[in-house]
Structures are given as C-alpha cells and as structure tokens.
Amino acid sequence: MSIEVLPSREALDTLDWAKGDGLLPVVVQDADSLAVLMLGYATAESLALTLETGHMTFYSRSKQRLWTKGESSGNVLAVVAVRVDCDRDTLLVTARPAGPTCHTGSESCFAQAPGNFLGQLDALVREREQQRPANSYTTSLFEQGIRRIAQKVGEEGVETALAGVVQDDAALLGESADLLFHLTVLLRARGLSLQDAVEVLVARHAK
Numbered sequence: 001m002s003i004e005v006l007p008s009r010e011a012l013d014t015l016d017w018a019k020g021d022g023l024l025p026v027v028v029q030d031a032d033s034l035a036v037l038m039l040g041y042a043t044a045e046s047l048a049l050t051l052e053t054g055h056m057t058f059y060s061r062s063k064q065r066l067w068t069k070g071e072s073s074g075n076v077l078a079v080v081a082v083r084v085d086c087d088r089d090t091l092l093v094t095a096r097p098a099g100p101t102c103h104t105g106s107e108s109c110f111a112q113a114p115g116n117f118l119g120q121l122d123a124l125v126r127e128r129e130q131q132r133p134a135n136s137y138t139t140s141l142f143e144q145g146i147r148r149i150a151q152k153v154g155e156e157g158v159e160t161a162l163a164g165v166v167q168d169d170a171a172l173l174g175e176s177a178d179l180l181f182h183l184t185v186l187l188r189a190r191g192l193s194l195q196d197a198v199e200v201l202v203a204r205h206a207k
Contacts, residue, residue, distance in 0.1 A: 012044050016089040023059060024091055028101070031080040031094040032119040032195070037101040038109040042091060047082070054079055056095055075099035118180070122194045125184050138185060146189045152182045
C-alpha cells in the first residue's frame with residue numbers, strides 16, 4: 001500500500017473526492033499509543049483547515065457544517081501526520097488528543113481499542129517530565145538529573161545481561177522491563193522519545 005504524508009494544500013487536488021460525493025472517511029489514530037480513536041469525514045475545505053491550523057477538522061454529516069474536534073470541549077486532536085491509502089479515497093490521521101476523544105468521556109470511540117503500550121508509556125513519561133507530580137518515581141529520576149538517569153540505564157543493562165546468562169525467563173523479562181522504562185526516561189530527559197529510536201530502526205531496515 002502506498003501512503004504519504006500530505007505536505008501542502010496543493011496535495012488535496014490529488015485525492016479522490018468524487019467517490020464519496022466530496023467526503024473522505026478519516027480514521028484517527030493516537031500518535032503515541034497507536035490506538036484507533038475515532039472515525040470521521042472530511043471535505044476538501046475541512047482538510048485544508050486541518051493542515052492550516054494543525055487541529056483536526058471534520059465535516060459533520062449531522063450538523064451539515066465544518067466541525068473542529070474539541071471546539072466546545074477543548075479536547076482537540078493535534079495532528080501529527082495525514083496519510084492517504086492506495087486508492088486515495090481514505091485518510092489515516094495520527095494525532096495527539098488533548099483529552100478524551102469520545103463524547104462519552106472515553107479515550108476512544110471504540111471500546112478496548114488496541115494500542116501500543118510502549119507508546120502509552122512514552123506519553124506517560126513525557127507527562128511526568130512536564131508536570132513533575134509529587135511522590136512519583138519518574139519525577140524523582142528527572143529531578144536527580146540526566147547523569148543519574150544514565151547511571152540507572154547502565155545498571156539495568158548490566159542486570160538484564162546477567163539475567164540472560166544465569167537467571168530464569170521471569171527474571172530476564174523483569175530486568176528487560178526495567179531497562180525499557182529507564183531508557184524511556186533517559187531519552188525523554190534528552191528531549192527525545194522511544195518513537196525517535198524506532199524511526200532509526202525503520203530507516204536502517206529500509207536500507
């Protein structure tokens with residue numbers, strides 16, 4: 001399947017608007033957890049506004065007008081990327097929600113939407129770094145500074161290696177989980193994310 005990130009409003013003309021009488025279905029996915037958040041519809045006008053503002057704007061079939069998600073609740077969808085399917089008649093939007101996406105108060109309009117837990121962890125660590133809640137182990141790591149965080153990654157790395165040689169599977173999995181967590185914190189302390197590391201792997205795989 002050929003996909004692309006729409007770079008500009010000029011790219012709108014290449015989409016197949018005729019098939020859906022001027023409407024394209026839009027699947028919205030959480031940029032961090034990869035959970036499917038909702039399904040909406042876009043017109044050329046609403047998509048152009050989305051690209052201009054960075055907030056997802058749909059066409060409401062019930063209200064018969066443009067509708068920016070969160071215009072009343074404040075739970076906007078900050079768009080990260082807009083991709084097109086192979087037939088150029090469906091959009092996949094990755095976004096970061098400012099609150100619950102569903103009008104029921106749920107994170108997703110789909111019950112028990114599957115997601116990527118590492119993405120959820122990455123988002124939680126980012127939130128901890130920004131808000132620094134009291135009595136949080138993650139907060140204490142950030143407040144101790146990057147040298148201490150890096151030291152913890154080193155310690156967990158050694159413990160993981162030793163578990164791989166002399167301990168059972170449960171111990172190896174436990175140490176691996178600790179390593180992944182502290183690595184996530186270290187990356188965030190440097191202004192990076194797990195997704196940034198994943199993208200390096202993707203680029204290497206493509207070679």
